[in-house]
Amino acid sequence: MAEQNVNIAVGDTLPELTLPPVTRTTLALFAGASGDHNPIHIDIDFARKAGMPDVFAHGMLSMAWLGRFLTGWRPQSQLRNWSVRFLGITHLGDRMTCSGRVVELFEEGGEQRAKLEIQTSNQNGEVKIAGDAVVSLS
Amino acid sequence: MIDKKWIGYTGPEVTFDIERGRLKFFAQAIGETNPVYVDREAAQAAGYRDLPVPPTFLLAADFDSDELFSTLAKMGVPLGKILHGEQGYTYHLPVCAGETVVVQSKISDIYDKKGGALVFIVRDSTVTNAAGELAAEFRSVIVVRN
Numbered sequence: 692m693a694e695q696n697v698n699i700a701v702g703d704t705l706p707e708l709t710l711p712p713v714t715r716t717t718l719a720l721f722a723g724a725s726g727d728h729n730p731i732h733i734d735i736d737f738a739r740k741a742g743m744p745d746v747f748a749h750g751m752l753s754m755a756w757l758g759r760f761l762t763g764w765r766p767q768s769q770l771r772n773w774s775v776r777f778l779g780i781t782h783l784g785d786r787m788t789c790s791g792r793v794v795e796l797f798e799e800g801g802e803q804r805a806k807l808e809i810q811t812s813n814q815n816g817e818v819k820i821a822g823d824a825v826v827s828l829s
Numbered sequence: 830m831i832d833k834k835w836i837g838y839t840g841p842e843v844t845f846d847i848e849r850g851r852l853k854f855f856a857q858a859i860g861e862t863n864p865v866y867v868d869r870e871a872a873q874a875a876g877y878r879d880l881p882v883p884p885t886f887l888l889a890a891d892f893d894s895d896e897l898f899s900t901l902a903k904m905g906v907p908l909g910k911i912l913h914g915e916q917g918y919t920y921h922l923p924v925c926a927g928e929t930v931v932v933q934s935k936i937s938d939i940y941d942k943k944g945g946a947l948v949f950i951v952r953d954s955t956v957t958n959a960a961g962e963l964a965a966e967f968r969s970v971i972v973v974r975n
Contacts, residue, residue, distance in 0.1 A: 710860065717858070724851070724858035726892030729908055741909030750913035751885055755859040758884035762863070766875065767923075770884060774917025774968065822917075 699805060699828060701793050708760040708789040713748050713781060721752045748781035753811045753820050760789035760809070765826050771804065775822030785813040791824070802829035831939055831948050831973065835904055839935040845890035849926035852880045855889075872925070879926040884918060887956055887965055890932040897934070897952070897969075904950075906973050914949060915970035922964040924956065930964060931957045948973040 711717075718732050727749055730737035738746045754775055761770055781787060791809035798804065805828055810821040849869070856866045861883065864871035872880045891897040898908065924930055938951040949970055956965040 720854075720858040724855040725886075726889040728892070729898075729911075731909055737909065751888060751916065752859065754916055755855075755883065755885045759859060759861050759863075762884065767865075767881060767884060768876070770920060772917065772919040773884070774915060776915050777913050 699793060699796070701796060703793045705760070705764045705791040705793075705807065705809075708756065708763060710756055710787045710789075712784050712786050713752075715746065715783065717752070718746060718748060718783075721749055721755075725749065725751055725755075727751060745783060747783070748785070750777040750781075750820070753777075753781055753787060756787065757789050757809055757811060757820065757822075760791065761807075761824055761826070764791075765828075769827040771800075771825040771827055773809075773822060773824035775809070775820050777820055779817060779819045781811070781813065781819050785819075787811050787813055787819070794823075796828075799825075802827050804828060830941075830945060830975070831904055831906065831950070833939050835936050835950075836939050837936065838900070840896050840900055840933060843890055843894040843896050843932045843934075845887075845893065845930050845932055847882060847924060847926050847928045847930065849880055851889075852882060852886070852926055855883065855886055859883075869926075877923060877925050882924045882926075884920075885916075887918075887924065887930075887932070887967060888916070888969070890930070890956070891934065891954065891969075894932075896932075900934075900936075901950075901971070906950075906971075910974045912972045912974065913969070914972040915968070917968045919966045920964075921966075922958060922962055924958065924964050929959055933957075946975055948975060 791807045795806040807824045934954040937953045941948045952969045958964045
């Protein structure tokens with residue numbers, strides 16, 4: 692497995708993952724699949740009563756996309772830990788991109804690991820989620 | 830204002846069955862097409878017993894059991910006023926379709942910012958497999974807009 696790491700260096704970027712625009716259907720399916728039935732994501736009447744102009748995406752939908760992005764780069768068995776901060780609301784119609792880069796290479800738990808900075812941003816470059824992940828390279 | 834007496838509150842143990850069909854539905858909802866997440870043979874070829882849960886899936890235990898929302902309701906937090914502030918995961922062992930895991934969550938901190946306009950609820954959860962091994966941990970920070 693070592694050969695896959697030969698070219699990894701601090702500053703390297705991961706292949707971006709671009710998603711289709713967020714639709715109400717996306718949110719309905721994600722509500723069912725994730726178990727998060729909070730009506731603020733699927734019921735415009737509820738959202739308006741709560742003071743929002745419309746429904747908006749679950750933060751966890753974007754984090755699930757970031758999960759796809761990470762496991763598309765390295766197998767999930769190499770993902771050690773990660774966390775994100777939800778900085779802004781992802782709205783209907785937003786076209787999100789997941790991106791990330793290697794910020795540190797280190798040894799821990801008897802293996803080589805990379806720390807990544809990751810984020811999602813919309814079509815206007817507004818960052819909606821930012822965080823970091825530790826991935827084993829061994 | 831949320832009573833800080835809730836710091837340290839530990840919820841009941843929640844049993845969560847990892848169902849293959851649910852994992853396929855989740856993959857579909859997030860556009861995941863990697864066969865490891867939708868095809869048992871591909872998952873087994875990758876070394877898993879069955880379809881593995883993808884990185885963020887285990888939070889579903891919280892939602893299916895209604896443990897998160899019922900705890901928030903007991904704390905007097907209205908659903909329309911919450912935002913997800915942070916989420917993190919640490920993995921120890923794979924969790925796959927066909928397993929039953931036990932999830933337990935504890936409120937580890939409550940603090941406010943902006944003079945109480947925003948209240949942060951920090952919740953730490955553990956995921957234990959049938960062998961009693963710690964498989965994963967996750968942390969959720971819920972923000973309440975007052």
